[in-house]
Amino acid sequence: MTYIHFIINPISGSGKHNLSASYILNQFPKEKYQIQVDYTKQKKHALELTKTAIAKKPDYIIACGGDGTINEVASCLVGTSIKLGIIPVGSGNGLASNLKIPRNFDKAIAVIKKGHSTAIDVGQLNHKYFFSNMGIGIDALIIKKYERAGKRTLPAYIKASLSASLQFKPQKTFISFNNQIIETDPLILFISNSNEMGYNMSLTPKASLHDGLLDMIIIPELSFFEKSILGYNVLRNSIEKFKKAKHYPVKEIQIEMPSKIFIDAQIDGEQYNLKTNKLNVTILPSALHVLAD
Secondary structure (H helix, E strand, O other): OEEEEEEEOOOOOOOOOOOOHHHHHHHOOOOOEEEEEEEOOOOOHHHHHHHHHHOOOOOEEEEEEOHHHHHHHHHHHOOOOOEEEEEEOOOOOHHHHHOOOOOOHHHHHHHHHHOOEEEEEEEEEOOEEEOOEEEOOHHHHHHHHHHHHOOOOHHHHHHHHHHHHHHOOOOOEEEEEOOEEEEEOEEEEEEEOOOOOEOOEOOOOOOOOOOOOEEEEEEEOOOHHHHHHHHHHHHOOOHHHOOOOEEEEEOEEEEEOOOOOOEEEEEOOEEEEEOOOEEEEEEEEEEEEEEOO
């Protein structure tokens, strides 16, 4: 008998999804599956629920939510034999899209039933994990404004991006990687494990979850016109055509922002205020098992 533990974020995306315990229980015959379903009640609750679920030794733990919920569940599963499953009900769903996990509930559950898994790389930022991407440039401010908007929609994301572009002030940053040190004032300092950010947009279209590398993009301060061109290229997934975007494949990066005490960051599309001005970012190859075709 296969034991599957589901963790549902009821307010992921617009909060109007109809994924429920009763629906899930109807999809899994009792003679073949043991099913348990929990609902999150607030941010970080998925961490607690996952830790409790792990103690019961399930075969799979299924994160039903967006990239933030997936991050909380997956962070507890790194280095374990328990497989992560995903039913994407969030707004961006970058990791699920990269793994080709359908948004249709029936099709996503079919993937879970097949039980096929793949081992993916995991990014680590100090003591936090990321599975899609992280950034400490303008994207961190965009996410901060996006979260405050209260609406997880593409128009809200675009509005947050436009507002952040007028407000963001780059800070002197030292970046050490591949035996070199770069000093820059980055508009964007983006490090990705996945080839998609969500909403079918990407800064790193060639990134892979399986290559043992992170993809780092550094873009300096830009004029308003250049920002417009950059935005167009991001929406068109043609960032390689933007000449001021420098791309580096890396395994480990040290970042220091000497003028800051704390660093604002986005990690898998969630805003964090990191209580340090020094970051160490590394890749953990094949550290997470995920159910995917």
